[in-house]
Every structure is written in C-alpha cells, then in structure tokens.
Amino acid sequence: EAELLYHLSECINRIWSLLQWWASISFGLLLVAHFASDRLNTYLVILLSLLYLGFTGVMLQIVGKNYGIAESVYADLERLLDENGALSSTAIYWLDNRTPSIEYLLPMTLGGTFLGVLGYLLYSYWRSRN
Numbered sequence: 001e002a003e004l005l006y007h008l009s010e011c012i013n014r015i016w017s018l019l020q021w022w023a024s025i026s027f028g029l030l031l032v033a034h035f036a037s038d039r040l041n042t043y044l045v046i047l048l049s050l051l052y053l054g055f056t057g058v059m060l061q062i063v064g065k066n067y068g069i070a071e072s073v074y075a076d077l078e079r080l081l082d083e084n085g086a087l088s089s090t091a092i093y094w095l096d097n098r099t100p101s102i103e104y105l106l107p108m109t110l111g112g113t114f115l116g117v118l119g120y121l122l123y124s125y126w127r128s129r130n
Helices: 002-035 042-084 089-096 102-129
Strands: none
Touching: 002 042, 002 089, 002 102, 042 089, 042 102
C-alpha cells in the first residue's frame, strides 16, 4: 500500500510540474506576442506556433500517461481494499477524494489556454501589420 501511495503521489507531482512548465511557456509566448508584436515576422510567428503546438502535444501525452498511471494506482488501491478489507486512513482519503471533474476541467482549461495563446499571438501579429 505504501508503495502505491508513493507512486500515486509521484504521478500527481509530475503532472503538476509539467502543467507549471507548460503554463510558464504559455505566459512567455503571451509576453512575446504583447511586447514584441512589432518585431515579429511571418516566419517567426509560424515557427513559434509550431513549436508551441509540438510542445503542447508532447506535454499532453506525458500528462495523459501519468494520469493513466494514477488511475491504475487508484484501481490497485480499490482492489487491495476489496481483498484485505482494510487500508490506511491516507489511502482511504485518496480514494474518497478523487476528483473526476479533472477529466473535464483540465482539458477545458488547457484547450482554452492553448487557443487563447495562439490566438493572441496571431492577433498581435496581424494588428501590428495593419
């Protein structure tokens, strides 16, 4: 049980670190779009957009795998509870406080941020040219 809880904690920490890193890149791109829009050229806008798209895709794959691993750990804890009939208070807390809303809120938030960042980059470039 302790190993499962540790593994679950590590997966959640990894997801959180990845999301923080991605958010930092997103805000950095927003800053570029806002403060350097008059210096951007078509090549640079396309390059930044493709790099952001690729980075987001890789990040989503890694987050998805870690989310799947966390769900597997939850299933293992439930199986352990069914077989042994008892788990520690910590394990019970983790099982009772799973947040299925993350399945909906996380993609919505990430998608909105992704579209907003790319949209603002393109808008800033277009506005500085007109």
